[in-house]
Amino acid sequence: MRKGVPTIASFGRILAMLEAVIADGGQSSIAAIARSIAMPVATAHRQVATLVAEGYLIVGPRGQHLAGPRLFGLLHRLDEKQIIVGCAAPLLHHLAADLGTVVQLGTFDSDMVTYRIKTGEGASALFTRVGMQLEAYCSGIGKVLLAHLPEAQLRAYLDTGPFPALTARTITDPEALVAELRLVLQQGFAVDDGEIAEGLYCLAAPVTAPDGRVLAAISVSQMADGMRPAEQVLPVLQQTARKIEMAAFGTSNLPK
Amino acid sequence: MRKGVPTIASFGRILAMLEAVIADGGQSSIAAIARSIAMPVATAHRQVATLVAEGYLIVGPRGQHLAGPRLFGLLHRLDEKQIIVGCAAPLLHHLAADLGTVVQLGTFDSDMVTYRIKTGEGASALFTRVGMQLEAYCSGIGKVLLAHLPEAQLRAYLDTGPFPALTARTITDPEALVAELRLVLQQGFAVDDGEIAEGLYCLAAPVTAPDGRVLAAISVSQMADGMRPAEQVLPVLQQTARKIEMAAFGTSNLPK
C-alpha cells in the first residue's frame, strides 16, 4: 500500500482466504489452506466461519468448502462489458494522448453498436456521443464486433437489413459485408475508410475475453487528410486491446 | 446471528456495501448509496476506497464505481454445479428422510451423468455411487438433463450412439429418445420405469438457473414393487427442486 489511502486491512485478509478456499475447490482442509497462505489456523477458521455465515461459502456434503450462493448472486449482477469499460478507460486516455487522435470503445447490443468511451483531442468535433447507438455495418468498431459474432447471430443480423448507404463507400450488399467481415476476422482488425461519414477514417481492434468471446472493440479515428499510416497506429491499438484484456480479466496478483 | 458462531463483523458490513455499489451499477453517488443502506458517509467512503484498492471495484471513466477485475477473477473459478451441489445437499437429505427413499442429484458432464449426491434409506443398496458417471439416455436424471440440452448439443449427443439396451425397456432408438425427451420437456419431469435396471423406478425433475439453463436434476428412486404413486412423490420432488434453486441462486437477503 504505497499511498496514504486509508484501507481496511481485515477485509483484504479475509478475501485472500476466500480466494484461497475457492481456488482449492474443497480439496484440502482449512488448516492446509491456512498453512499454504501463511495464516494462523485459528484465524483462518474464524474467517471461514464468517464467510459461511454470510453465505459466501457453503459447506458441501462431504464437509468441503465451496463457493456460496451469495457470492454467486453477486456475480449474477455483473456485466462483463461494464467491467471492460471501467478497465479500459484509463488505457484509452493514454492511447488517445499518445496518438493525438480520438479513441473510442463500443460494444454490440441488440444489433447496434453502443459507444461507451470516447476520448482524445478533437473528440467533441466527432459526431458520436457516449451512450449513442449506431448501426454496426458501417463503422470499424461495428465491423469488428460483427465479424466475431457467432454464425447464427450474424445470420440474424443480416436479416435485419437493408443497409442504407451513408456515404458512397458504405457496404450495403449483405454478401459483400460477409466477405468484408471474413477479412476482418482473418486479419484481426477492421478498417473503415469513409463508410460512415465522408472523409472519416478509422482502425478498430477487438477486445477479447479469455474464453474467446469478443466483448468490445476499440478504434482510432482520424480525418483522412490528417491520416497517419496504419502500420504505425495498428500495433499500438492492438497492444492497447491486449492491455485492456489484461486489466479486465488478468489474474488477481495485485501488488497489494 | 442467533448462534454463538464467532464471525467477523466488519466483513459483513463491507460486503453489504460492495453489493449495494454493484447493484447500483454506477448510477448514484457513494453518499446516496450509503444513505440507502443506512451507513455513515465517511465510513462508506473508506470502505469503497478499500474495495477499489483491492481491485473488487473500479472507478469508471465518469467516476462511477463498477465491479472490478478481481471480483471477476473470482467468477472464473466458480463452478455453478459445485454451488448447486452444496446448496442441495441438506435439502435432499430432508427429502429422502421425508419419503423414506433414495434421492440423488446428477449433472451432465461430457455426455454422461455425474452422480453428485446420493442419500436416503437404502442408498447403499442402489448400484450408483457418488462421483460415478453413467449413460444419460436411460435414467430419469439423464433424460431430464438431455431434454433441456440446447438443440445443437442434443444433436451431438445423439451422434454418440448407439445406445445399448440395459433392460428390455431401455430406449435404444434415437428417434424414440427424441420423442421421449420432448415429452419430458413438456411435462417438466422424467419417469424411468426400469430402463436402467430391472425393477428400478424413478422420477426426476430439473434444477434450473435463473437464466433458464438446467444445471442439474434430482431424482427419487424406488423399487417398482414398493412404489409410491407418482402423484404423491412428484409435487414434493419438484418443490424441493425449487427450494434448491432458491438456495443456490436466491436473493442475498440472509437474515444476517
Place this chain on the structure above:
DNA sequence: GGATAGCTTCTCACCATATGAGAAAAGGGG
C-alpha cells in the same frame, strides 16, 4: 460572481473487535 447544496476527503479520539497463541475437543486411521 457569489452563494447554496451535495459529495468527497481528512482528522481524531474512542473503544469495539480482530488477532493469534495455546489448550481442549473431536475425528480418523492404522
Place this chain on the structure above:
DNA sequence: CCCCTTTTCTCATATGGTGAGAAGCTATCC
C-alpha cells in the same frame, strides 16, 4: 487403543475500524 490432524474454544492484548464533525471541492442556480 493410541497417535496425528483438524477443528473449536478461551482469553488477554492492542490493532485498527468507526463515525461525528469540519474542511475541501464542484457543480448549479440565481
